[in-house]
Amino acid sequence: MNIFAGVEITFLPDLAVWLRWAFAVLLLVCFIWTTQHVFKRLADKRAARRVSIGLLNLLVFGCIVLLVSEIDRTRSKIVAATLLTSGTNIEHVLANHSGDTKTFVLSAALSSKHHTQKLRLPDNWHVINQPEQLVIALDDLQKLTIMGDGLNGSQLRDLQALARSKFQQPVAIAFIPSEIRAGLIDMKWHNQLAIGQRQQVSGKLQLSDANQGLVNLSLVDPAGAVLSSQTLTANAPFKFSFIAKASGRWIYNLVLTDAQSNQLISREPLAFQVSQPTPPSVAIYQSAPSFETRHFKNWATAFDTAMTIVTQISQSKFITQYVNTSSDPETSDSLHQNNPSSQADWVQSDVIIMDGRAWLSLSSAQQQKLQQHVEQGAGLLLMADRQLMNAAAETGLFRSSGSEDSVGAWLDFDVRADEGRAVQTSSKMAGQGIQSEKAIPYLAAQIKVPKAGDKFDILVWNQENAPMIVSQKKGLGQVAVSLISHSYEWQLSGEETFYSQFWQRLIYNIAPAQSLPYWLSPQDNEISLTNHAQKVCAIANVDTDIHSHYINPAQQKIPLKLSAELFDKGKMCSRFWPLQNAWYELRVSDDKGTDKLSLYSYSQRHWQAWQQQRKHQATLAQAKQQITLIPKSQTQALSKLPIWLLFLALMSVLWIERKFYS
C-alpha cells in the first residue's frame, strides 16, 4: 500500500512564485549555515554524533518545509450518505454503524421511546424533518442508502429534483426495506361523493410472516354500528360498498381484529365528504303526460333542479311548467304560439329529456338546432318508443348496420324492435355493482352497439346483460337512448334509493361538466398525511380573478396560491401542508362561483401498513433505476499535527544536546 499515493505538497501555496523561491533559498542557506556550525561545534566529537545531529537538523528543516506547505491527499470514491426512515431499528443500526458515512435520521423514524430515552446519536448523524434537507446539508451526494419504510413518491421526486439542481445529477438510491407490517394495503375509496353515490372501499390484507391466521375486518359507521364484516386470510382482497346516509364529512372505520382472540389489530379511519351537488338544469319535452316524467320531476326538483316541462296535451296545445325557475318574460308570450319547441328557454337547458314522439314532432331544423346544442356540451336523453323505432330509418337518427342509407345517421348505434324478448326485467347499473330487486317493464327492443369503446357508454343493463340505456358522445355533449320508461315503479315499490341512483347515474353521464371553478378530488388511492405536502388542483377559468384559501381546524383562513399547470392552463394547482390530524376546507372562487373541498389529514399512525407498502413500492422503484456512478476524486488536506509534534521533539533533542552535551 502506497501511503503517499495521491499526496501532493505545495510549498507556501498562497505566496507568489518568486517569494517561494526566496524562502526556499533562505531555508537552504540556513540549513547549510546551521549544518556547518554543527560540524564545527562537534569537530572534536565522534563522527557518529556529528552525523546524527546533522540528520536531526535536516529533519527539522524538513519539518519546517512541510509545516509551511499545503499537504493534500487526493482519493477517488463514491460520495454516499445514509437516510434512516420510519420503521428502521435505530438501535440495531447504531450498534453496527461504521462511523465514516454521513447518516441522516428522519424525525419520524425516532419514536417517542427514543425521545424519552434521550437516545444519543453519533456526531456525524443528523436528525432532519424532511428528506430534502440532506441535499441541502451535503456538498455532494451520489448515492443514498435508505433504510426502513423508505420515502413516498412525492418525497422522492422532491429529493431528486433538488439533487439535480444542486449536484447536476440524480442521486442513486439503495434501499434496505423494513419488516412487513400487518394491516390493510392497496386501499382505494372515493374521497368525494355526491349524495346518494355509492362508496366503494377495496383493499387487501397484509399479514406479517409470523402471523398468518384469520382476521375479521369490519366496516363501522360514524355512529359505531358495524355495517358489514368479512373474515380474511393473508393477502386476501376485500371490498365494501355502502351509501352514506347524508351529506357532510364522515369518518367511517375499518376495524381489524384477530378472528380467534378477537384482539384489536388496527382501527383505520376512512374519511370522505358527501356533498350536495349543484344540479344541472333539465328540460322535458314530451308528447303526453307520463308518470315517468312526473316522478322524475318530483325527485329532481327536491334537489333544487331548475326544470322546464313542456307537455303536449293536444295536437297544437302545450302545458309548460316551471319548477325552481321562471319563464323568460320575453318569450313567455310566444309560448302560446303553436310549437314551443322553437323557443330557446328550455332548449338551452343542460339536460333535455324527450320521448320518441316528441323528437319526431320536431321539424328537421329544430332537430338540427337541438343537435348543435348537444354538440356544444348539453345532454339529451331519448326515451325510445315504437314510433321512434318505426320512423328511425326515415329520420336518420340511428345507424343501421345493414343499411347503407344510414351512414350519415346522427347516432352510431341502432335501436330495433324485438318482439320476442321479455318485457319485464330487473336492471343493473354498469360500474355500480347494484341491481334492482323489482322487475319493471321496458320497451320490447334491443340496442345494437357496434363495438363498445370510448364512443359508447352502456349505462344500464338488464338481467340478460342486454344494454338498456346507451349513451354516445356527440361533440362535447352526450346523447343517451333508453328503453326504460317505467322507472317510477322502483319508486313505488320501496326502491327509492335505487330509483334515485338510476337517475343520478343517467344525469351524471349525460349532463355537461360542472361549471367552473371546482376542485378536483384527490385520487381514490391517495390520502393526505399530517406534515406531508398535499397537491391540490382546481379547474378554473384563467381569464377570471381566482382566489383560493384553506381553513384550518382553528378556523383560520390561510391563502393558497394556485398556479397554472404547464400543459393545461385551466388546471391550477397548489400545495398545502396540513399540520394537524383534522379536516381542512379548501375554497376556490372567481366572479361566477365558489367551490369547497374538504380534505381529511390523517395522522402518521394511521394506515401504517399501507403507507409502508406505498413507500416500499416507490423507493424500490427508485432504487431499480440505473444511475451510472462515476467515482469522484476528492482532495483532502492532511493534518499537520504529527509534523508539529515531530518538529517540537526534534527541537527539544537538539536543545538538550547543545545544552548538556556540548
Next chain:
Amino acid sequence: MSLTNSLLAKIDGLVLRARRQYLVFFTWRSIAIALSAFAASHLLTDSWFMSGLVAGSTVLMCLLWLFNSERWRAFDRENYLAFLNIQFPQLEHSAQLLVQDSRSSILHSLQSQKVGRALSALIKQQHHDLIPHYQTKQSLWACALVVGLWLILRALQPLLWHDVNVKPQVTSKSSAAPSITNIAVTITPPSYTQRQETVQSSLDLNILSGSTVTWQISTTDVAEELWLKFTDNSQHAFEHQQGKLYQISQTVTQSQVYSINDQSSSLTKLHTIAVTRDQAPQVRVLSPKPTITEFSKFSTPLFVATAQVSDDFAISKVDILASVAKGTGEAVKFRDHIFEFDSFEQQGQILQLEKSWLASELEMEPGDELYFTVRAWDNKQPTPQMSRSQTKIFRWLDDDRHAISSDGVLIDFMPDYFKSQRQIIIETQQLIADKDLLTEHEFSQTSRSLGYSQSDLKLKYGQYLGDEFDDGRGGHQMEAGPEMPEIHIKDGDHNDDPDAVIDDSPQLAAGTTSSNSHAEDHHDHEPQHANQQVADKSGYQQVITQYGHNHEDTDVGVMGAQSPQALMKQAIAHMWDAELHLMLSAPERALPYEQKALVYLEQARKAERVFVKRLGFEPPPVSEKRRYQGDLSDVLDYQQQQKPTPTDPLLDDFRALLYLLGQAGNELQFSGELTKGSLQQIERVKQYYIKQAQTRPAMMHYVTSLQQIQQQQSLLITDCRDCLVDLYAELWRQLPAPIAAPAQIRLNYSPSRTDVHEYETYLRTIATQKGQQQ
C-alpha cells in the same frame, strides 16, 4: 375664687368621666341585646348579612335612645354634686354651695369653703366613690349566654327540622349559591292504582302517569327562591317550609327533564322523569276461535262466547257489543245490542267471562249474521281506557250457496266488509301519494289499518286453504299482535297509546281491529324466539317475528306450480310480507307484495275449478256520443309555475346537528360554541324527542343531552361525554335511507383545452371515415 374655679373644673371632669362610664355600661347592655337579635335573626334566616344588619341596627337604636334619654341628660354638675352629697357625709350635704353665689351670706361662704376643702381632699385622694359604679358583668354574662345558646341551637338545627335522613345526591355548582344537602322525593301513584307511595333520594324518577311527586330539599344556606325548572321552560317555585327546608308537589303526566334552580344558577344537573302510562286492558276471545262460525240453516244455533280480560291495575267494566246483520248488499241492516256476560271468574288480575245466546233470543233468522266484540274498561281516572277484542262472526246460513271445488279450495267466501286485495292496493297507493299531506301519526295509523285489513284477508284465504297457522279455524296468532299504536322501533318500550281513537263499530273494527287479545296466544314458536327478543332491544325483531312469515314453508313446494292451492298459498305468503311492511308503516315496501299477492290471486282465479268473486273496478262504458267528437275548444295552452315539494326540515336539523357533533368529536380546536341558528335547530330536535318520549320514555335520555347542550350553549358539555356519543348514534339512526341527488361530472382537465377539442374532432373524423369504408 381661684380655688373654687379649679375645683369646679375638676368636678366637671368627674362629671364627664361618670358620663363616659355610663356610656360603656350602656353599650355593653346594647351589645347583649344586639347579640340576642343577631342570634334570633340568624336562626330564622340563616343569613349572616341579615343578622349582622339586625344586630348593628339594634346597637344603633339603643345608642340613639340613650342620647335622647333623660338619664343621659341628667349627667350634669348639679346632679353630680347631689350624688357626692349622698356618697360622702363629710360634705354635709352642702356640695351644691360650691356652684351657688357665696356672696349672699358669710355662712354660705364659710360652708362653701369648708365643703370645697373637703371635696378637694377627696379629689386629691382620688377616692373611688367619686365616680358612680355601673355593673357591666351582667351584660357580659348575658352576651356569653346568648352566644352559647345560639351555638347550641345552630348545632341542633338539622335535627330539629325534619326526619329526612337520606344522603345528598347533588352538589352545588357555584360556591356562592346554596347547595342541596338533603333530598327526599315522595312519589304518590294515582289512587286508583292502589299502590303505596315511595320515597327516594334520587332525582331521576320513573313513575306512573298521573302520580303526584313531592320534592323536599334542604340547602346549606337559605335561598330566596328555589324553582323546579322543566324542559318546556315552565318553572314552579318551591314553598319555603322553615329554615332551609323547601318543598314542592306536582302531578306528572308527561316525561320531562328538569333541574332545581335558584335565581341565578342551577343547583342540580338535569334529571329525568320517565312516565310510564297506564296500559289499556287486554281482551282476548277464547271461543269461538275462528273469526267466522257458521251454523247450518236447519240447526238451532246457540252462540257461546268466552273471553279473558286483564289489566295492569283493575277492570272496571266489561260488555259485549253485538250487531245483527240482516239482508245483503245495499239492503243490509244492522241492529246493535249491548250484552253483559252471564258469568265471570277472577283469577288474579285475569277475568274469565262467558256468555251464550240463542239465535231466537236475538230475533235472528237463517241468513243473518251476528258480529260481536268484547269491550273492557280499566279503572283509570278520570277517564277509563277502553280496549276491544277482534270482531267475531256467527253466521246462520240460509242455503248451501258456497260451492266447494273438487280439490277443496273455496274462494268465494268473503264477507262483504272484508276489503279486497285490489282495494288494499289502491288504498296503499293512495297512502303513498298522500304521504306529504298526512302527519306522521296519521300515516302510520293508516298504514297499520291497512295492515290489519291485509291480515284479515290473509286469514280468510288461509282459513279456507287449511293454513297451518290457523288450523283451519281462522284463529291465527296474528290476532295476538300488539295493539295498533304500539309498534316501537327504537327503544323497545311497550306502552299503549291511550289516545288511540277506537271506533266502536264492529263493522269497522273487523277491518281495523286493535285487538288486545293476544300475547299469551303466541303459539310454540315463541320460546325459540324468546332469547332473540331479549337481546334485541329495538323491538324491531319482535315485530318481524310476530308479523314475518318465518315459519317453515307449508306444502307449497309439493304442489304443482299451477295448482290453485299453490297459487293461493303463494298469494298468502306475499300477503304476510305486505302485512309486515304495512305494520312497520312502510307501505312503499308493502305495495310490491300486495301486487304480487293480487297477481297470484288472479292466476288462481283463472285456474281450473277455482272460482273467485269478481274483484275490482269496472269503468262505465263511454257512449259513442262522447267519443270522436273532435271538439278541442276547451283545450288551451297554459303555463304553470310550480313549487317543489318541501323537504322535512327536521331531517335538515338532524343532519346539521350531526355535522356539529362530528366537528366537536373530531376537530382538535373546535370551540364547540353554538350559533343562534344552531341553538334553534337543537331546540327543534329536542321538541321532537320530547314528543317521542311521551310514548317511549327512554328517549328522555336524548332530551337531557340536548338540554345540557342548550344550557351550556356549547357542544363540549363537561359532565357527560358519553351523552354526545349516544346522541350522535341516535341522530344517525334517525336518518332515512339516502336519496341520490342529480349531479354533474367534474372533468379533470379544463374544458377550454383546445387539444382536447381537437382530439375529440379527430376521433369523430376517424370514426366517420371507418364507417364510410365499411
